[in-house]
Amino acid sequence: MGGHRRLWWVLGGTLAAAFTILGFFGREVYRQAPPIPERVVSVSGRVLMTKAQILDGQQVWQSTGGQQQGSIWGHGAYQAPDWSADWLHREATALLDIWSLAESGLRYDQRPLEAQAALRARLQAELRANRYDPDSGTITVSAERAQAMAQTAAHYRALFGGDPSLSELREDYAMQDAAVADPAR
Template sequence: MGNTRKLWLGLLVLLIASFSVLLWAGGEIFRAAPPMPEKVLAEDGRVVYTRADIETGRQVWQSIGGMQLGSIWGHGGYVAPDWSADWLHREATGVLDIWARRDGGTASYAQLPAEEQGALRSRLQEMMRANTYDPATRTITLTQDRVAALSNVAAHYESLFGNDPATLELREAYAMKQDTVDTVEHRRALTAFFWWTAWAATTERAVEGETLAPDKAGVVAKKVTYTNNWPSEPLIGNTPPPALWVWSAFSVLFLIAGIAILGWHHAVSHGHGEEPHK
């Protein structure tokens, strides 16, 4: 078999392997994609957001430049924050502060003793990572405390994307113009979209067959969220899953091995092609 034919055969094998991996990964992404709810409800039945709110918010986000202004799930510009991560952190700290005031007798979570902080973090993780999406009704149900925290975060974003003097310094830091979103209705819809992206980042996937077996100590590891535990957020237990480290290491080693094989092939081919010196 000639060298040219071997190269074409190698290219064919590489293409088949590459597209097989892409098709498999695409299927996994589709299978584990975060659901789009018809309604987001508080425990008392009050409607917090609707699907129309979330989809309108996505359109508003795209109309103001989309990923040129901040990022979603890590994709986009980095002058403004990642809105998914920012919302998630603000909502988590908001819930912790509510509990600290009501149950701990302090003004904020930060003022609690370390032991009480740890107890509240465990409680927070259990609440925020729980998947309350009901496929039958296509609704997500949130606790009253979470709705209260969500409302405060939404008010912050409505202020930030408007022209409120209270958030002027943040707008300047994020390179945002006054009235980035110029209507109250669109600002509220934008908060619905940001909330949904944060919900997907903190909620464990409800995919059949993903329950993890307990380790030797009998502890069942947490399942990953719809975004594979991204962004990192210790408050709610978002840390990189073991599979991420495995695939990252494999990718680097595969790249190095590929470069080494190319170098070896180049050296061998040129070595055989050289004429002996007379």
């Protein structure tokens, strides 16, 4: 009987330690979460999105079963892409094309390798720069990046809105047509 009592103490201690660690890291997830900006604006001051719009979009995404389709920062299902990575990839691709067309009249993938390398270096600097102002809660982006964001948002409106040209992609992602039937949502 004495051996069992010791095992119960070991089990209790192990559970207490495990839940203490889980509680600590659970708190840290929320404490270190990236801030949701009050607004995202272009350098000209045009408001691209507000905190309310971001939170509304998050709610719509959750109402469609978002994490059952794809993931955010690697958390969720893997039938569809990681939406944050997909957005960044599409925005980066659009930005490369915007810059390339402005410089040469050619799309990025039509340019010589040296020109592509220069544009990729510029892209890396653009995407890695922290443009968040913690005092005002504002992210300020370049005019070109605002244009790339608009193109990316249009893709997602079409994807979630039921655009027939994206039906094959929706099928690949195991999404229903018109997952968000009302664009005003």
